[in-house]
Amino acid sequence: MNLVYTPDMFNQALIILEDKAFEMAGKDLEQLGLPIPQRNLGDRLGREMLRETSYDVNELDKYVSANEPLLVLDQKAAYNAILDRINRKTGGIIFLDAPGGTGKTFVINLFLTKIRQQSKIAIAVASLGIAATLLHGDRTAHSTLKLPLNLTHCEAPLCNISKGTGEAKVLQECELIVWDECTMSHRQALEALDRTLHDLRGNGKHMGGVVVLLAGDFRETLPVIPKGTMADELKACLKASYLWKHVIKLELKTNMRVHLQGDVSAGHFAQQLLTIGNGKVPAEPTSRLISIPDNFCNVVESIEVLKSNTSSREKRISSSISQHVPSVIPHRNDLKKEFYSLTPPDHLIIPS
Incomplete structure (x- = not known):
């Protein structure tokens, strides 16, 4: 059987591809570097409205x-x-x-x-x-x-x-x-x-x-x-x-971290951020810089020290996830794995 492909068939295929691309990525074929299908006005109106109304x-x-x-x-x-x-x-x-x-x-x-x-x-x-x-x-x-x-x-x-x-x-x-x-x-x-x-x-x-x-x-x-x-x-x-x-x-x-977890230190840190953000920390007159509390952040003397602290930081975050994620969340045991899978290797975090 010899099937003859017509321009209308190609155009309809492009319309189907573009609808799927728009549904999945919010992009038309022109944005993806592909030929643009010919659409009538009704198609275009319907696609935009469909995106905003197609909810279960x-x-x-x-x-x-x-x-x-x-x-x-x-x-x-x-x-x-x-x-x-x-x-x-x-x-x-x-x-x-x-x-x-x-x-x-x-x-x-x-x-x-x-x-x-x-x-x-x-x-x-x-x-x-x-x-x-x-x-x-x-x-x-x-x-x-x-x-x-x-x-x-x-x-x-x-x-x-x-x-x-x-x-x-x-x-x-x-x-x-x-x-x-x-x-x-x-x-x-x-x-x-x-x-x-x-x-x-x-x-x-x-x-x-x-x-x-x-x-x-x-x-x-x-x-x-x-x-x-x-x-x-x-x-x-x-x-x-x-x-x-x-x-x-x-x-x-x-602060929902304090409200849900009772984390007093998180509440104190959040309040420090708000105090700085609201401009309530007085600035030094000549430099116009502010002084922050010693416990506001960890200061290290070298990249080597920062590298050595990276693994312990990851362990603290992972431990916090294990302790505080509510048991009602499905697949909660996978969160730790996902955290490590998203963490880049040391050589990507800090160039050697």
Whole structure:
């Protein structure tokens, strides 16, 4: 049998490949260096909406039922406040101030699941790829929102999303946009999203009337401005945006490591970090440097001493995992193996 392959057959095969690539990696064939299939508008609209609505409602129900009771008081207050704004369709920009260890990722994932449980669209983005892997259905802000590469050189930048596209349809229908690690993003990125949502949703309210949840910690990460001064960094910060005065601030304060494990030393260390991050440690007048307590970190005199301490550090972490991981977590005995499999050899940690 001689099968004659037609251009339509090749095109359909490319569409199938691209759908699978988009499902698995969030990339189209052009981004993967392959030929681009010819699609009609209905295909494109359907693919974007499918990505944001194809969730197993039964699994979402189980996740919400299992995790809502685990919220502590400050997490529950933030959770209810944001859900109330979504349900009343009041919109607004909310900043969740969440120092490390306060359960930010847990709370955000519960937000996302709760909204999707109600068959609504919740978009999750992050300022960097590592953070994007921690949230359910998350991608980077530049990829999802199509932020311009020359963002800082535009007077009034817009996201590269046109009306009538699948991306536009998703932004028009969504109830919540979560932007994790937002503090390291340039203020122009947030302003570009605001202008784009005004246009796409035909709504003059901030962010086009949708609830935008910004999450992060200004004590940890700020925008990086190549060859910039401290003044340049402050100018690029979200707090310098004209939108910031309209932002509603919520806080997470409970350190979950202390709350769940009763680790007093971890609580003391967390408080030291907050004291430094909040600028409450006085600086030396001439050098403008601060002094930190002797027990704040371990100081070694040479690379050789650091190398010799590496194995003991790994053993302490492994021991902590064995002692404190709750028994309800399946495959908990594999965690130690996974830790060691992720630990690079000594020659990769410290060059000889």
